[in-house]
Amino acid sequence: QEDETTITAVMHSGLRVLDPVITTAHITRNHGYMVYDVLTAVNEDFEPQPQMADWEVSDDGLTYTFTLRDGLMFHDGAPVTAADAVASLNRWGNRDSGGQLIFDVTESLEAQDEKTLVWTLTEPFPPLMDVISKQSAVPPFIMPARVAETSPDETITEYVGSGPFIFNEEEYEPGVSVTYEKFDDYVPREEDPSWMAGGKVVNVDRVVWTTMPDNLTAMNALAAGEIDYLEQVQIDLMPILENAPGVTVEMRDPLGYVTIGRPNFLHPPFDNKQIRQAALAALGQEQMLATMQGDPEYYNVCGAIFGCATPLGDESGSEIVTGGPDPERSKELLEEAGYDGTPVVLMAPTDVVSLVNQPVVAAQALREGGFEVEMQSMDWQSVVQRRAQQAPIGEGGWNMFFTNWMVPEISDPLINVMVNGRGDDAWFGWPDDPEIEEMRAAFVAAESAEAQKEVAVEIQEHVMDNVNYIMMGEYLIPQARRDAIQNMIQSPVPVFWNMTKDAE
Amino acid sequence: MKFKTRDLSTAQRVLKIRKLKVGLTGRPDAQPVLNEIDLDIRAGETHCLVGESGSGKSVTSLATMGLLPKDALEVQGGLIDLEGFEITNATAAQMRDLRAQRVAMIFQEPMTALNPVLRVGEQIEEVLNMHTDLSKSEAKARTIDIMEQVHLPDVQRVYSAFPHQLSGGQRQRIMIAMALVLDPDLLIADEPTTALDVTTQLQILKLIEEMQERHGTAVLFITHDMGVVAEIADTVSVMQKGEIVESAPIRELLTNPQKDYTRKLLKAVPNLAPRPARAVSEKDAVLNVDRLEMTYGGGGWFRKSEGVRAARDVTFDIAPGRTLGIVGESGSGKSTVARCIMRLIDPTGGEVTVAATEISRLSRRNLQSHRKHLQIVFQDPYRSLNPRWTVARSLCEGPINFGTPKSEAMERAAELMELVDLPKDALDRYPHQFSGGQRQRIAIARAVAMKPDLLVADEAVSALDVSVQAQVLDLLDDVQDRFGIAMLFITHDLRVAAQICDDVLVMQKGQVVEQGPAAAVLANPRHDYTRSLIEAAPGRHWDFANFRALERAPAVEGPIA
Amino acid sequence: MTEMPSSRRSAFQVLTGVFSLPAGARLGAGPTIAALVLALIVLASICAPLYVPYDPLAMDAMSRLRPPSDEFLLGTDPYGRDIFSRVMTGGRVSLLIGIGAAIVSVAVGLVIGLLAGFFRAADGIIMRIMDSLMAIPAILLAIALVALNGPSLSSVIIAITIPEVPRVVRLVRSVVLSAREEPYVEAAIALGSSMPKILIQHLMPNTLAPLIVQGTYICASAILIEAILSFLGAGVSTEIPTWGNIMAEGRSYFQIKPGLIFWPGLLLSLCILCINLLGDTARDLLDPRMKKREG
C-alpha cells in the first residue's frame, strides 16, 4: 500500500455522465479514453494509426477489414472479440454525426471471426478512417457487446472496458470525484505514444479525478501540494503558481480551442446576410481574446474556420474579423442593409466560466458598431434550452450565442457541425445553405488530401461571406502540475498513461 | 384593635441608616431619589415603611442590600450600618457574603421573584452552597427543614417542584424559606403580600411573624397597605418624595399623626364600614344577567379536555345609578363575568340583557350598535390606553365610531378632561406622560364619553396607591351621580367595595355564594366564605381616616382564623 | 407549528431586538454619523453617472487588471473596465435591490401577517403555506426563480423576497397575537371600533418598530444574497454592475487584485452598518414606550 502511487488531478469539470457515446461532453470523452480503447486513433499529425486493430482497405475503397491484435481483454477478464467491436460501432454510428454519414453508405458490418471485422460500403467514403480514428466529439469506444446493445438514447449502466484503467464504481461520486485503477492485464502497443495512438503504458496505480468549483481553491491546492495536476489554469491567476515552488505550468495541447459566435438565420436582423457581415465587422478577435485570456502567449488571432494548425486550416477572407473591430465598416454595412434597429438578443450564460466573457465583450462591440443589443443573462442550461427554440424573438427565440470548441472538433467539414447548412436539420441557428451542402458533398467525394483542402478553402471563403458562424479566434489553456509528475504526453485529451510520479 | 407595644429600645440595633442620599448615577445635581434619610431597626423589631408609590421605599431596601441598579442609581452620601458593617463602601465580594447570612430580602411578586427554570428546592439549597460548607445531603436536610418551618405541605414533592407548579402563597413561602435559611439578622420584605389575596396574605403575615419570633430577626417591612401596617408593625416610618416625614411607634402614628402628609395618607384609607346605600331606583334594571355560564377551553385535538368552568349560574341585575360590587379571591371568576357582559368573550350559556336587548348571542356585527350602552375600565392603567395615540384621539375614538363629527367629539373630549380634573392641554399628550392615576382618569373619561348606561370597572383602582385610589373612587362616584350610570365594580379589596358599592355579590370558584345590599353582606356575612374574606382583611377594626377604632366593627368578633 | 407556545412568541419579540446595536452606540453622534455616511453613499451612487470618469461598461482589452493610478483611480477589472466607475455605479442597483426587497417583503408580509393574526380561520392555512415557503432554503429558491425568469433585477428582488415574506408574516402575526390581548384593544372593541379599524389603527402600528428592524435586516441580507447569487452565477445580468456581482466576478482574483472585492465590500459593509444603526434609532423614535424609559 505504501508504494502505491496515486495521481490526484483536478479536471475542468465534474464527471456526471459515464456513457461516452451518448454525450459529447469532454470530460466523458476523457473518461472514455481511460476506461475504453479504440480500434484506431490519429497521431499528432492527424494520421490514423492502429490501436486495437490493424486495417486493410480494398482497392475499390468499399471494403475495410479490421484485425484485432492479440492480448486484448476486458476488465472483467473476457477477451475482446470482433462481435464486441461490431456492436460498439453500431451504437456509435447511431449517435455520431460522422458515423451516421458512414452508416448511410454501409452495406454491412460484420464479425467474420473472433478477431476479424469486415465493413462493406455501397459507395466509397474516403474519409472513413479519419472519422473512426478521430479523437473528439464521439470516438468509437469499444465496449462488450452486451453493453453496446443498450439503446443509443439510453445511458449504459455497466462500465467495463478494455482500456488501460479500470473504473472504480465504489468510489465514484457523480460530479465530484472518480477513481481509476491501473488495469494490470492491459497490453500496450510497442510504438511510442503520440496523441491517442501508440503504447499506453501505465506507470501509476491510481488516478483520482476531482473537480473544484472554485478556480482559486484549485490553484491554492496545487501550490500547497494537495493535488498533482490541474487540467486548466486560469491565465490571470498564473502569478499565484509562478511563486509556488515545485509547480510547472505548461501547454498540454498545442491546438487549443476556438471560440465562436453563432447567429440565428431565421429571424431579423441576422436573417440578412449584410447585417451578419456587419456583425463580423463590428467584432474583433484581438479584443475578444485579450479579454478572455489576457496574455497574448495564450491566444491566437486566427481566421481559419477549421483551425489554423490543422491540415484543412486556411485564413482566406478573414481579415474583416482578424483585423477588427471596425465599427465604421459595420455601420456602413448596416446602413446599406437598411437596419431598422431591431435589437440583437444575445444570450449570455453566467455560470460557465469559459463562456462568460464573450457575450459581454460582443455586446459592447456590437453596440459600438451600430447595433441595438439586448444582452440576456441566464444560466447555461437556459441557453441550451433556448438556443433550440426556433420561435421568433418575442416568443422565446434568440439572435446570437457564443460557445467554444476544441480545435479537433471543428477541424473538418464533416465533424464541424456549424457548417451544416440543412436548414431545420442543421445545428442551432438553422442556416438553409444549399451551397455549403454541395461543398460538403464534394468534400466527402474528394479522394486526395489536396482535393479535400481545395474544397475546404472554398468552404472557408463561403463561411466568411455568408457568416455561417463567427470565428472569434483560438486560445490555449495551460495546465499545471507538480514537478513530481513527469513524462506527460502532449495531447488535446489529457491522458494519464506514460506519466510517472516521483516521490516528492 | 390590638397593636404591638413591645419595648425594643434595649435590643441590639441591627440596621442604622444615617443621612442616606441616593441619586441618579452621575448626576449629583439632580433631585435625589432618597434625600438624607435616617432609619433604625433593632433585633426582633418589625419596622414598616409606608408611603405613596415612588416615594423611595424600594430604593431604600435595595440600597441596604447593596443591589441598586448601578447604571441608574448610586449612593451619594450617608451611611448604612449593618451591625457595625458599613455597606455603602463594601466590595462586591463582601456584599455577597453579607447577603443571605446577615441580611435577606423577600420581594413583592412571588410569580417573578423565583427563577422559573430551577427547582425550588435547588434555589433554596443554592444559598447554602454559596455560603456554607455543608455537604450535599446536609444541605438538602437543612433545606427540607426550613421548608417545613414555613409550613409547606408535602415537602418532598415541593422540594423538586418548579415555581409554576406552586400557588402564589406557596411561592412566597419558598421565598421566605430562602431568605431565612441562614438565619439572617435583618429581613427586608418589599410588599411581600400585595400580590396575594387576603386569605393568603394573612397566612404569610403570620408566618413572617412566627419566623421572626423564632429567630429574633429584625424586619423591615415595606407596604402601602395601612391595614397590614396596623396588624404587624412595631414602629412605622412614613416616606414622601424620598424623605422620611414621620417615624413613630404604631399606635402613636395611627392615633395621633404629626405631619399633614401622614394624616392625608391615613384619611385616604377607606374603612370597612359600608357606605350608606343610594336610594333604590324606580327604573328598570339596565343590566340583567341570567344564569350566565362560562367554560374556558374544552375540546382539543386528541383528547377532550375538561375546560375551566369560570362562571356558573351567575344571576343578578343592576338598576341605573347604582353600583354592584363583585368581590372574591383571585381566580374566582370576577373578570370572566365582566368580560362576558362586555362580550369580549362569548359566554357559553345564560343571558345578558343590556338596555332591554339580549346581547349574549348577538353576532359581532349586530352587537356593534349596542356597544355604546356599556363601557369598561380596566385594571392596568399602563396598558389600557394605546401608547401611540394622543389622549384626544383615544377619547374621540368611540364617539366617532358612532357617527359623532370629529369637531364635536373634540369639544366633548375637552369637557371630559375638565370632568376628570386634567388640564385641557393634556389632550395632545401621550399616555406615557401621565401617572397611573391620571391614566386611569383618562380611561374613565374615555368610557364616559360614550354616555353608557352601564360602566364596568374591573379592578379599576387596584393598581393605584391609597391616596390616588381615593381620588379615582371619588371621580367614579361623581360620574355616577352626574350621569346616573349603573356600575359593575369588581374588586378584591373589601374596603374599596365597602366604600363604593350599594350591593355586593361574593364569588367563589365561579359561583355566587352570597349576594345582597353591601351593608348586609359586609356587616352580617352569612356564608362562611364571605366571613373568612372579611376576617382576613387586615386592620379591619381600625378606622384609619378618623384615627380611632371602628365603633361598629364589621362581622362577628372572634379569633382570626 | 400551529400554536406557538407563549415563550416561543416572546422569542419572536426578542428577535426584533436582535439586530439592535448596543444602546451606547445609539446615543450621541452615532445615528447622525450613520445617517450622514449612508446619505453620502446613496447620493454618490445615485449621482454616479454624473461624475464617474468612465462608462462602467466600457471595456478595453488592452488595459486589463491595471493597478490603481491617476488614470484609473482604483485600477481596472479583467475586462479592462474602471473599477471606481463600476463600484460607484454598482451601488445604485445594490441599494435598489436591498431597499426593493425590504419594502416588498415587509409590505406583503405585513398584509398577510395582519390577516393571519386576526382571522383565526385563515390562520391555519396561511401559516402552513408560510411554513412551507420557509422550509425551502432561500438560496435554492432564489436560484430556481432566477433560472425561471432570467436574472433580471425584478426576479432577483422577487427571489430574495419570497423566502423573507414568511419571516415577516410570523413576526407580524406574533405581534398581533400578543397585541390583541392588550386591554386597549379590548377597550377599542368596547368602543365599537370595527375590525379593520382595530387592525389598521391599533394593531398595525405595533408591528412598525419590529418591522423596521426586520426591514433593515432584509435590506442588508438582500444585498448579500445578491452577491451570493452572483457567485453562483444566478445574479443580476452581468451588464448591470452591482456590488454583489463585482465581488463575485472578482472572487477568483482575490489574491491578485483584492481591490475588486475590497472596495465594493467596504461600501457594502458600511451601508449595512449604517442601515442597522438607523433601523435601531428609528425603532426607538417610533416607540413611545422607549421614550418613557429614557425619561
Place this chain on the structure above:
Amino acid sequence: MFGYILKRLLATIPVLLIVAVFVFLLLRLTPGDPAAILAGDAATPAQLERIRDRLGLNDPLLVQFVTWFGQMLKGDLGTSLISNTDVVDMVSDRLGPTINIALMTIVISVLLAVPMGVIAAWRHRTWIDFAVMSFSVLGFSVPVFVIGYILIQIFAIELRWVPVQGYASPSDGIGAFFSRAILPSLTLATIYVALIARMTRASMLEVLGEDYIRTARAKGVRENVVLFRHALRNAAVPILTIIGTGFALLISGVVVTESVFNIPGIGRLTVDAILARDYPVIQAMILLTAGIYVLVNLIVDVSYSFFDPRIRY
C-alpha cells in the same frame, strides 16, 4: 409530549406536500432541458427528442407528478437524469460531509457566540458590548465567500496550519477531519455567531432585568453563577429559536462554502442539479432540506421544555 411530537410530525406532512407540489411546478416551468445537458453540445434536435422520450420528460405534467409522487411514497426518489445513479444513494453519499460540517459549525458558533452575547449583555453599554456587537454587524455584512478566502489565505497559505481544501470524514481519522473541517466551519460560523451572539445579548438583557435575577443576587450568588445558571437558562428559548431558524441561513452558506473549500456535500449537489435541471435530484434535495429544516425546528421546539419547565407539550 409524545402527543405533541406526533402532532407536530403530522403537521409536517402538509408542509412537505406543499413544498413538493411547489417545487415540482416551479421546476417544470423553469426553462432548461436535461436531455441537452446529457447529450452535450453537438446533439441534433431529433436525438434530443428521443432522449427526452426515454427520460419520460415528454409525458404530461400530471403523469410525471403522479409517477414521481407514487414512487416517493414507496421511498424511491428515482434516478438522476444526468448520471443515471440512484438519487437516494447519491444524496446519502453527500449528506455526511454537509451534516458533519453543519454540526461542527453549530458547535463552534454556540461555543463562541453564547459567551460573547452573555458578556456583552453583562457589560451592557461598555466597550466590550460595543466590540462584540460591531463584530456581529461585520459578520453580517461580509459575503461568505470573502470570509472563506480570507481564512484560506491566512491559515492555509500563509501559516500552513491546515489544508487549503477538501474533506475527510471522521472515520478517516479525527485529526484529518478537524484539520479540513475547521476552516469551512469557521467560515459558516461567522454569520451564525453574529446571529446567535446578538440574540443571546438581547435575550440576556431582557432576562437580566427580571426579578429572579435580583433575587439571586440578593442571595449572595456569585456573578458567573447568576449569568450562566440563572440567566442563561431563562434566555435559552429565543436563542434556541434563532439557532433553529438560522439553520436556513446555514443552508445558504453551505452552498457557497462547499464551493470554496471543495467539499462534496449536498449544497453543491443541489446547485449542480439545479444548473443541470436534474429534476429528481433537485426535488429530493429540496424535500430533504425542507425536511431537515422542519425537523431541526421540531427538535428546537421540543428542547424548549428541557430548558424551560413551564413549557409542556
